[in-house]
Amino acid sequence: MSVEVRNYGMHDIVDAEATLEKVAEGFLFTEGPIWHPVEAHLTFSDIPGNEMFRMDANGNVTSFRKPSDMGNGNTYDHKGRMLTCHHATSSVTRTELDGTITTLATHYEGKELNSPNDLVARRDGLIFFTDPTYGRMEYYGVIREPEMGAQGVYCLTPDGGTITRIADDFAQPNGLCFSLDHNTLYVNDTEHKHIRRFEVAEDGSVTGGDVWVEVTVGEGDGHPDGMKIDSKGNVYCTGPGGVHVITPDGETLGVIRMAEFTANFAWGGDDLTDLYFTSSTSIYRIAVKTPGLALF
Numbered sequence: 674m675s676v677e678v679r680n681y682g683m684h685d686i687v688d689a690e691a692t693l694e695k696v697a698e699g700f701l702f703t704e705g706p707i708w709h710p711v712e713a714h715l716t717f718s719d720i721p722g723n724e725m726f727r728m729d730a731n732g733n734v735t736s737f738r739k740p741s742d743m744g745n746g747n748t749y750d751h752k753g754r755m756l757t758c759h760h761a762t763s764s765v766t767r768t769e770l771d772g773t774i775t776t777l778a779t780h781y782e783g784k785e786l787n788s789p790n791d792l793v794a795r796r797d798g799l800i801f802f803t804d805p806t807y808g809r810m811e812y813y814g815v816i817r818e819p820e821m822g823a824q825g826v827y828c829l830t831p832d833g834g835t836i837t838r839i840a841d842d843f844a845q846p847n848g849l850c851f852s853l854d855h856n857t858l859y860v861n862d863t864e865h866k867h868i869r870r871f872e873v874a875e876d877g878s879v880t881g882g883d884v885w886v887e888v889t890v891g892e893g894d895g896h897p898d899g900m901k902i903d904s905k906g907n908v909y910c911t912g913p914g915g916v917h918v919i920t921p922d923g924e925t926l927g928v929i930r931m932a933e934f935t936a937n938f939a940w941g942g943d944d945l946t947d948l949y950f951t952s953s954t955s956i957y958r959i960a961v962k963t964p965g966l967a968l969f
Contacts, residue, residue: 675930675959677891677914683927686907686918687948687961693932694958696732696949702813703951704899705747705791707755708941710967715941717951718744720760721812728956730942743814746791746937749968750831751798758789760808761815765789765800765829777833778802784820791848791899791937794968795855798831799877801839803846803860826860828877839879840871848900848910848937852921859885859908861897868897868910868919886923888912893930899937904945904964911935916950929959940965 675693676683683689705718705725715728716737724739725747738744743760750756755768756777763786765778777800779786788808794800805824808814823841826849830836840846844864851858851873858871858879870885888897891913900910907926908919915931916938933952941947945964950957 677928677930678926679928680924680926682920683918686903686926686963687929687959691959691961693950695932695955696958697728697734697956698954700726700954700956702936702953703956704745704936705757706937706939706949706951706956707747707749707968708939708945708949708965709749709753710945710969711753713941713943715939715949715956716747716755717956718747718757720745720814723761725757743808745808746789746802748792748794750794750800751796751969753969756792756794756800758792758802760788760813763788763808765792765802765833775833778827778829778836781821781825781827781836781838784822787819787821787824788814790846793849793851793858795851795873795877800829800831801849801858801877802827802829803843803849805843805845805847805863807845837877839877840882842882843869847898850900850902850908853902853906859900859902861888861900861910863896863898866896866912868900868908886910886919886925888917890925891915891917891928894934895931899935899951901938901940902966903940904966907963909938911937932957 701721725737727737746758792802826840849860871879893914898911916929935952
């Protein structure tokens with residue numbers, strides 16, 4: 674069985690008898706899946722493979738970018754431009770609509786970023802990203818000593834002209850997502866195994882940051898990493914055994930259990946009810962009842 678039900682509300686998310694389908698395999702470690710709602714394709718990263726791939730709606734996979742500077746997290750901004758975090762170059766880039774690549778951030782206060790990991794874009798174009806040290810480790814990055822001295826969360830203006838650190842007290846910040854109204858930012862900490870919640874002002878500054886939910890209960894491999902929100906405001910976060918589904922009130926409805934260690938996921942398909950998972954060497958898919966949200 675692919676679904677662990679902890680609360681009856683999980684039945685509104687996914688059928689208890691739904692099964693995982695492996696749709697692609699043969700990668701080293703997959704991450705950063707994003708669905709293009711107009712062109713109907715899934716782009717994802719293979720970090721140690723130093724390559725990004727694109728899969729169409731029929732499951733055909735082609736190379737999208739190689740080398741990728743060990744790209745990790747991806748998203749789209751409000752104009753449909755792809756934003757990417759890169760481990761090898763400690764950078765955040767934007768792929769313009771004509772295919773050219775613009776580097777938006779590499780340093781903060783004169784020091785090189787650790788290794789930007791994941792990112793989200795607000796409706797007005799502000800970019801928020803996490804900066805743990807995983808991209809300075811063997812296999813997942815390029816071994817080198819950090820310059821920064823903190824594992825922070827940052828706010829970046831759309832032109833890359835202004836970068837602000839909004840939090841510096843994480844052990845290893847990783848996945849992040851907005852609430853439906855974009856007034857709340859959720860950020861998880863892989864090492865501490867919890868999700869924190871910040872209130873976001875119009876200028877991108879934040880208040881709060883208290884622990885919202887612990888993601889520790891469950892059997893199997895997994896920890897907080899990829900995190901996204903569905904069309905009803907439920908927060909999905911990787912954790913022990915698979916992907917945990919959490920209500921806006923902080924109650925875990927259940928877990929979509931995975932066959933391999935899973936780092937991230939994204940909704941796709943015509944109605945955003947195909948949930949794709951980047952699971953180590955493979956890409957999986959399961960049909961869900963509650964749709965995700967289009968990125969633009």
